[in-house]
Amino acid sequence: MSTENGQARGPALRILQLYPEQMNIYGDWGNTLTLQRRAQWAGFEVELLEHEIGGQMPSDVDLVVGGGGQDSGQVAIAPDLRRHGAQLREWAEADVPMLMICGSYQLFGHVFVPAAQDAGSEPLQGISILDVETRGSAQRLIGNLTVRTEQFGEVVGYENHSGLTSLGPDATALGRVAPFGEEDSTAGGNNGADGTEGAISRNVIGTYLHGALLPKNPVLADWLLGKAVLHRTGEDRYRAPEIDESITREARRVAMSRPR
């Protein structure tokens, strides 16, 4: 049974966070919290699941979230992630929505090739859910960033990465880096050169934006939850919670006005 708003009670949404121990360094836990709260406010039960290295991958999930980590964290999780690569690809092909930030975004691509100066570091193979590849570099892209997207409007966040990501032919950029004051508009994003940021394929989003990303971008959060509800129930019946978003709007406005 479902009603217009707030009353719908169905099977719980199963939200899986990948490697919270190793891959949660820039407040990315805020994404999981935002998904949990908004789903609850919209009247859906949520079951939070976690997968750590060596653990058994949960079955039957509706949404997958991964965060950023240290280089060392990425090296630590990569073999385990590859072990579960087939399962994750299967979910992606079944239109399970996924949000992968920074280090997780890189490993959802084909490969991460360390920078030349990190002698002895081997290339890290990813799981190729996104048609992207990443090369380490000596320079770091750090700062506030606004991305213009067709699907979600302006997406606002904070990037901090040294890997430079390029999109393959099957990848679509999440959006384009918005001009930043007097500064070069191509200074940030996937690689600091082509003006693209992130990647999207089916319902899988990869991006460099922390912040945490979802609290200030509820349109994105609601899109992910809508896809998760569709996956769980087969019906397009998620409606955004009716809450006052003036705080969100102000937080977005301020973030977009701050120096990089």
Place this chain on the structure above:
Amino acid sequence: MLPMHSALTVAVGRTARRLARLRGRGRGGSAFPGLVVERIDPGFLARTLDALPHGVVVVSGTNGKTTTTKIVVELLRAQGLKVFTNPTGSNFVRGVSAALLTEVDARGRLDADIAVLELDEAHAVHFVRLVKPRASLLLNVMRDQLDRFGEIDHTASLLRAVAAATTEVVVLNADDPRLSAPRFTEGLSARVEGFGIGESLRRTFLSDDDLRREAPMDLSGSGVEGRAPSTRLESIEGRTARFTLQGEQAEVEMALPGIHNMLNAAGALALVRAVLGERAALAQLAPALSQVRAAFGRGELIDVGGVPLELALVKNPAGFRMALLSSAAQRATTVIAINDQYADGRDMSWLWDVDFTALRESGVLAVTGVRAYDMALRLRYEEVPVESVEPDLGAALRLLLERGRADREPMRIYCTYTAMLALRAELAQFADVEAVL
């Protein structure tokens, strides 16, 4: 350029300082005279500091540098030593040069037995290339200013460089997973001493890696080289802390607020013992330790018309969490002030790594500062009630003081660095506030 005599360097440097003041380029500890000294006499810093009979001691780490340096300085002074130290905010090489310029006599001699220097992690690396410290005290490596340093592991490597340059003794936090790791301690030429917490405090102190998990630290592999640290904070009851120093125990009633400062005090005790040897018995040091008061803006209490107002500086998730824990014991009307200037950190992500559930019951009177709305959003998703969002710091402060006058309850503001500076300036209208440097 040939090195110059110290007397000439001092004369030129002081002239530069006068000029800087005339031109209004910052007050007091301006880096400009330090820059001039660096250019005309690059050896000045090393030559002056190397002459000190008890050498140079460096304090570094993410959290607690300022207060810990203050504790070390006061403990050494209580033992009769003349101590040179750098004022807060000049914790970089040029700042130390500028501070020296103020303290030396006209011939460039420093009337001190020992120098105790607080150094920012990144600047410490430059400093130790010029001056080899006799001892270093390394407090912790935490998530802070990732927008400046990039990664925690990188920050640890900066402190490793400080440890490697230290000639006699490295005192480090044995409970910090990065500082106590074999790859940190192996191959150091100085001997390593640890400080840490006793068994009963395991649950109170979480490492940065455990912020989300609420699990106690896994200390199975902790301690340095398999030994328990010889200086420990054993237990805490209210303001009383029990310490062990090389087998000797003492209870100290602390004037310093905050349980994190009690751990910092253990580090300071270990360092002073390492520097002075057995003459620094715990029984000698305890009375001086109990007298140490909070450094400027580090948990100090300000009296506003008979109602106490606490300014709690918060810079990173672990620090904010500790401040919330310390405060849980005493309820207060609460304001949170978040700025995002360079000194605060531009990235707001860290607010999502702090567990704010402790505030859920009492709620927050106001959130303020440049990023007031980010803080409001953070609290909304934690389901902590917020009465008002007021980006203007002065207006939020007046709101708090009005409430304080009405209900006579203690007041507390958690604030980032530049928000704290601005709030202190505003507070001067209402209370006796120590001048800002």
